[in-house]
Amino acid sequence: MAKDFPKRSENYSEWYNELVVRADLAEQSAVRGCMVIKPYGYAIWEKMHDQLDRMFKQTGHQNAYFPLFIPKSFLSREAEHVEGFAKECAVVTHHRLMNDPNGSGVVVDPAAKLEEELIVRPTSETIIWSTYKNWIKSYRDLPILCNQWANVVRWEMRTRMFLRTAEFLWQEGHTAHATREEAEAETRKMLEVYAEFAEKYMAMPVLKGHKSPNERFAGALDTLCIEAMMQDGKALQAGTSHFLGQNFAKAFEVQFLNKQNTLEYVWATSWGVSTRLMGALIMTHSDDNGLVLPPHLAPIHVAIVPICKSDEQQRQLDEHIAPIVKALEAKGLVVKYDNRPEYKPGWKFNEYEFKGVPVRLAIGPRDLENGTCEVCRRDTLEKITMPIEGIADHVADLMEAIQSNLYKKAADFLCHWDGTVETEERIKEETKATIRCIPFDAPEEEGKCIYSGKPSHRRVVFARSY
Amino acid sequence: MAKDFPKRSENYSEWYNELVVRADLAEQSAVRGCMVIKPYGYAIWEKMHDQLDRMFKQTGHQNAYFPLFIPKSFLSREAEHVEGFAKECAVVTHHRLMNDPNGSGVVVDPAAKLEEELIVRPTSETIIWSTYKNWIKSYRDLPILCNQWANVVRWEMRTRMFLRTAEFLWQEGHTAHATREEAEAETRKMLEVYAEFAEKYMAMPVLKGHKSPNERFAGALDTLCIEAMMQDGKALQAGTSHFLGQNFAKAFEVQFLNKQNTLEYVWATSWGVSTRLMGALIMTHSDDNGLVLPPHLAPIHVAIVPICKSDEQQRQLDEHIAPIVKALEAKGLVVKYDNRPEYKPGWKFNEYEFKGVPVRLAIGPRDLENGTCEVCRRDTLEKITMPIEGIADHVADLMEAIQSNLYKKAADFLCHWDGTVETEERIKEETKATIRCIPFDAPEEEGKCIYSGKPSHRRVVFARSY
Numbered sequence: 054m055a056k057d058f059p060k061r062s063e064n065y066s067e068w069y070n071e072l073v074v075r076a077d078l079a080e081q082s083a084v085r086g087c088m089v090i091k092p093y094g095y096a097i098w099e100k101m102h103d104q105l106d107r108m109f110k111q112t113g114h115q116n117a118y119f120p121l122f123i124p125k126s127f128l129s130r131e132a133e134h135v136e137g138f139a140k141e142c143a144v145v146t147h148h149r150l151m152n153d154p155n156g157s158g159v160v161v162d163p164a165a166k167l168e169e170e171l172i173v174r175p176t177s178e179t180i181i182w183s184t185y186k187n188w189i190k191s192y193r194d195l196p197i198l199c200n201q202w203a204n205v206v207r208w209e210m211r212t213r214m215f216l217r218t219a220e221f222l223w224q225e226g227h228t229a230h231a232t233r234e235e236a237e238a239e240t241r242k243m244l245e246v247y248a249e250f251a252e253k254y255m256a257m258p259v260l261k262g263h264k265s266p267n268e269r270f271a272g273a274l275d276t277l278c279i280e281a282m283m284q285d286g287k288a289l290q291a292g293t294s295h296f297l298g299q300n301f302a303k304a305f306e307v308q309f310l311n312k313q314n315t316l317e318y319v320w321a322t323s324w325g326v327s328t329r330l331m332g333a334l335i336m337t338h339s340d341d342n343g344l345v346l347p348p349h350l351a352p353i354h355v356a357i358v359p360i361c362k363s364d365e366q367q368r369q370l371d372e373h374i375a376p377i378v379k380a381l382e383a384k385g386l387v388v389k390y391d392n393r394p395e396y397k398p399g400w401k402f403n404e405y406e407f408k409g410v411p412v413r414l415a416i417g418p419r420d421l422e423n424g425t426c427e428v429c430r431r432d433t434l435e436k437i438t439m440p441i442e443g444i445a446d447h448v449a450d451l452m453e454a455i456q457s458n459l460y461k462k463a464a465d466f467l468c469h470w471d472g473t474v475e476t477e478e479r480i481k482e483e484t485k486a487t488i489r490c491i492p493f494d495a496p497e498e499e500g501k502c503i504y505s506g507k508p509s510h511r512r513v514v515f516a517r518s519y
Numbered sequence: 520m521a522k523d524f525p526k527r528s529e530n531y532s533e534w535y536n537e538l539v540v541r542a543d544l545a546e547q548s549a550v551r552g553c554m555v556i557k558p559y560g561y562a563i564w565e566k567m568h569d570q571l572d573r574m575f576k577q578t579g580h581q582n583a584y585f586p587l588f589i590p591k592s593f594l595s596r597e598a599e600h601v602e603g604f605a606k607e608c609a610v611v612t613h614h615r616l617m618n619d620p621n622g623s624g625v626v627v628d629p630a631a632k633l634e635e636e637l638i639v640r641p642t643s644e645t646i647i648w649s650t651y652k653n654w655i656k657s658y659r660d661l662p663i664l665c666n667q668w669a670n671v672v673r674w675e676m677r678t679r680m681f682l683r684t685a686e687f688l689w690q691e692g693h694t695a696h697a698t699r700e701e702a703e704a705e706t707r708k709m710l711e712v713y714a715e716f717a718e719k720y721m722a723m724p725v726l727k728g729h730k731s732p733n734e735r736f737a738g739a740l741d742t743l744c745i746e747a748m749m750q751d752g753k754a755l756q757a758g759t760s761h762f763l764g765q766n767f768a769k770a771f772e773v774q775f776l777n778k779q780n781t782l783e784y785v786w787a788t789s790w791g792v793s794t795r796l797m798g799a800l801i802m803t804h805s806d807d808n809g810l811v812l813p814p815h816l817a818p819i820h821v822a823i824v825p826i827c828k829s830d831e832q833q834r835q836l837d838e839h840i841a842p843i844v845k846a847l848e849a850k851g852l853v854v855k856y857d858n859r860p861e862y863k864p865g866w867k868f869n870e871y872e873f874k875g876v877p878v879r880l881a882i883g884p885r886d887l888e889n890g891t892c893e894v895c896r897r898d899t900l901e902k903i904t905m906p907i908e909g910i911a912d913h914v915a916d917l918m919e920a921i922q923s924n925l926y927k928k929a930a931d932f933l934c935h936w937d938g939t940v941e942t943e944e945r946i947k948e949e950t951k952a953t954i955r956c957i958p959f960d961a962p963e964e965e966g967k968c969i970y971s972g973k974p975s976h977r978r979v980v981f982a983r984s985y
Binding site for chain 2: 115
């Protein structure tokens with residue numbers, strides 16, 4: 054058990070912050086609101102990136118790259134967009150430094166003021182639609198199905214690592230279509246991709262639905278979202294997919310000749326997930342012993358710790374364990390054999406437990422004699438001693454068992470919350486919950502708005518948001 | 520042959536610029552000096568990224584992510600670094616926009632001035648070493664072998680797509696070591712990785728060597744480089760690896776306790792390649808018919824064009840060609856079967872030729888009868904008619920043949936240039952060549968500096984640079 058590590062039940066927020074740092078996922082940087090994503094945290098993000106990227110490509114999308122900077126005037130082109138957005142952002146005003154005439158250091162060169170300020174992209178609809186204008190002439194040029202992996206900046210006042218940072222990493226899909234129906238279908242399709250990713254890879258159950266008009270993306274006609282429930286009863290928006298109608302096409306004059314040779318405005322979608330998914334992943338599965346990772350996203354699947362008292366034993370164990378490592382790797386598992394002499398086995402046990410490695414094997418001199426090893430599951434902390442024979446098959450099976458157990462645990466938790474109107478009201482009073490999501494599959498049913506008492510036809514999901 | 524496409528021999532620079540746009544690789548954006556990397560160009564960069572990333576991981580490196588912004592004061596910490604660098608850069612001075620009180624659009628909110636300006640990273644040594652200070656206490660924490668894939672900004676006045684743009688994509692490795700020897704070995708090792716990548720994947724021969732002290736990276740004790748020779752006789756710096764000594768450790772006070780329990784400053788390296796490699800790739804192989812791509816980096820290996828005059832023929836060809844596509848894909852090849860009715864076969868031939876697809880197959884009704892197809896190689900433009908039987912094996916072999924042919928062609932070209940002192944002098948007079956590289960394997964030999972006439976002990980590589 055990690056020392057001085059806060060319990061979820063005592064201080065959930067403190068628990069999260071400490072976990073991120075102590076599991077070596079990320080840390081605050083010298084720049085306000087910007088984090089450093091450390092190698093272990095980044096390795097998890099890379100796994101998310103790679104899997105999402107595969108799913109985007111399987112659904113016909115291609116990656117491209119658009120500029121980091123957006124001319125200030127672009128933001129005013131789509132009226133609702135600028136209204137709902139883009140106020141808190143990083144503004145580039147100059148393009149040169151010079152040596153301080155008073156001696157030390159550098160100062161901004163006042164002669165190098167930009168004619169028009171540049172905004173570090175908070176999202177890229179405007180710069181992308183100004184580009185699409187040149188790409189689209191005819192129906193033959195449609196659809197355009199582009200995605201971009203990029204960093205974006207929103208000058209948040211209160212930041213929390215992964216959940217809300219000034220700079221974050223994300224992907225943003227931006228598609229252009231000839232018809233409203235096609236764009237709406239794309240909006241829905243990509244939400245399904247996000248939901249599938251969340252459930253199959255993150256082992257995180259999500260609710261799919263519409264945002265209420267108030268909470269829509271600035272410039273969208275409809276915003277779909279997936280919401281995940283965290284262990285403290287709050288909902289976390291984990292991904293959004295926007296149907297943008299013809300708003301951006303009109304703002305940037307993007308028209309195409311249809312098959313009937315008539316000019317029409319192009320229909321648009323955009324959709325994104327970010328490093329915020331890291332926060333969701335952490336909060337969905339982790340416990341008072343640290344991080345818990347689903348095997349499908351774990352950078353290390355199995356840690357093997359040898360236990361020995363002499364160099365001679367160490368040498369024997371190295372030799373004994375080498376083929377076990379090979380057998381596990383042959384199953385496609387990433388194995389860390391940690392025989393560093395400068396750290397004790399107990400320290401290593403804590404380390405891999407805290408970092409959420411799904412399975413740990415420990416092998417000592419007695420195991421050597423008996424042909425056994427100790428197998429410990431991170432999700433249940435269950436330890437059993439097993440024969441080495443067939444261990445690779447067993448551990449590979451364990452990975453699938455852990456993956457589905459984590460999903461089940463998270464889904465059980467979700468059920469407690471998906472209650473009656475009365476429950477929702479109680480939750481709201483206690484937790485300041487807001488409308489998070491109007492689920493797709495909510496049946497029409499008559500009821501009263503819990504706040505105003507006016508008639509209502511559908512249930513919605515209330516939760517306090519991050 | 521593409522219409523109105525400039526010839527290399529007539530206007531090399533125009534040829535390059537046109538090629539980048541017409542092969543759908545990139546285009547100028549609405550933001551000065553920033554390009555849009557289009558899907559086809561980005562797909563090539565992704566292949567470079569993926570292969571380099573594998574090579575970095577195989578040599579023990581991990582990825583991480585550091586902030587986009589650097590506090591202005593950090594740049595002054597390492598005196599030589601700021602002297603040689605960082606003057607032309609994007610400076611963030613404000614963090615909020617507001618509605619223009621005079622009516623339309625948005626303006627910078629003067630109340631939201633930052634206390635200290637932030638610089639959009641031109642390179643990350645300073646922010647990374649300020650972070651490493653917290654990571655390194657003891658020799659146990661070393662080495663640190665981190666890499667970052669990121670965008671950087673240098674406010675270049677004259678830009679050319681891929682070769683020199685204000686924003687570009689790159690990777691930057693930043694490593695920390697306990698000894699000088701280890702850091703020097705790392706510097707050299709990563710140069711070898713770059714050279715191997717250039718030669719094996721880009722099919723681009725490179726010269727490895729040291730930069731002259733004048734051309735070293737700002738803050739480095741030694742800069743190693745790979746230089747590639749372009750078809751117009753100019754050299755292109757394709758990658759650099761810097762031995763930074765203890766300069767950044769001293770600037771950011773990064774010390775460690777060695778095994779003898781004494782405090783020492785840490786030794787550093789940094790190394791990087793960028794989207795400039797795209798420019799190098801284009802200029803090494805392409806010709807007056809457009810782009811030529813080595814198969815190891817081509818997003819599409821084989822384009823198949825059916826030739827038919829009726830819907831019935833089209834249907835027959837679709838059926839006939841489906842198993843050929845499957846057989847090629849089973850060889851690990853990426854195949855584009857282009858049966859779009861709205862474009863003619865001749866248009867498609869030009870398209871895939873211009874985009875550098877290594878092999879094109881054409882299959883018409885007569886081929887259907889004869890069990891044949893036409894195979895065209897992009898590198899030689901050679902066309903032969905072959906039996907369909909065994910075509911997948913043949914095309915897979917062709918890929919390797921094209922890859923090595925491209926390397927050989929580029930290497931032959933290089934030899935013409937690697938001449939005597941007299942040749943070098945003539946080149947310099949005619950082309951304004953500068954010292955590009957002092958090759959590792961240059962033998963010691965007595966000579967005179969061609970400019971000053973003073974004694975010299977080693978030959979160097981002169982070329983005009985991009």
